[in-house]
Amino acid sequence: MRTNQRLNGLVIGPLALKPGCGGGLGRQGGAEAVNILLPGQTRIKRRRRVRPLEDENSREAILTASLLTYPVLRTLSLQFLSVLTGSYVSGTYSIVFVNCPNEQIARDIARAILDKKLAASVNILPKASSLYYWNGEIEEATEVLLLIKTKTSKIHMLSSYIRLVHPFEIPELFSLPMDQGDVHYLKWLEEGMEEE
Numbered sequence: 001m002r003t004n005q006r007l008n009g010l011v012i013g014p015l016a017l018k019p020g021c022g023g024g025l026g027r028q029g030g031a032e033a034v035n036i037l038l039p040g041q042t043r044i045k046r047r048r049r050v051r052p053l054e055d056e057n058s059r060e061a062i063l064t065a066s067l068l069t070y071p072v073l074r075t076l077s078l079q080f081l082s083v084l085t086g087s088y089v090s091g092t093y094s095i096v097f098v099n100c101p102n103e104q105i106a107r108d109i110a111r112a113i114l115d116k117k118l119a120a121s122v123n124i125l126p127k128a129s130s131l132y133y134w135n136g137e138i139e140e141a142t143e144v145l146l147l148i149k150t151k152t153s154k155i156h157m158l159s160s161y162i163r164l165v166h167p168f169e170i171p172e173l174f175s176l177p178m179d180q181g182d183v184h185y186l187k188w189l190e191e192g193m194e195e196e
Helices: 056-085 103-115 152-165 183-192
Strands: 005-007 010-012 093-100 121-134 137-151 173-177
Touching: 093 103, 093 152, 103 121, 103 137, 103 152, 137 152, 137 183, 152 173
Parallel strands: none
Antiparallel strands: 005 010, 093 137, 093 173, 121 137
C-alpha cells in the first residue's frame, strides 16, 4: 500500500479511515479525510497542547507573582505613556510631609529648605491636631504641617537636612510621589530648584 499518491501534480496523503465510511472518503471527506501537500511543502507537526495548571500551588504562585509585579508594571506603563504623550513622567517629583511643633519653627525650616534649593514650594498648614503613641502613652498635640514639593531625587538630602534642624527627636517625615500634575506647574517646580 502506498502512503502517498500523485493526482494532477498534487501529493495526496493517506486517507483517514473513519468508522462506517467503508475505507473511503465517505461523508467525512475534505480536509479531515485527505492530507494534501503542494510541491515543495512538508508536513507540519502538530503542536503539543499546553495543559492547564492542575496544581493549586502553581496557580497561587502565578497569582502572587502577578500581584507583586502590578506596582512595577503600573509605574512603567505610566512612564511609557508620559514619554509618548510628552507629558509628566510619574514619580519625578514628590510631596514631603513634615510636622512641626509651632508656626515659627515651620517657617524657619521652610525658608531654609527653599534657600538651599532642596524644594521649590512649601505650604504651611497651621493647627493640625495630632494623636500619637510616644513612650507607651497616647499623646495629643497641635502641630503645623509642612507640604514640601521637591524632586524625588532630592528627598535624601532634604530628609537629612530636616533631621538635622528639626527640634523633634524623631520628626514625622515621609513622602509620596506625584503621579500626575499640570505641565506648567511642574516646569515651574523644576526651575525653582535649579542651582544658580
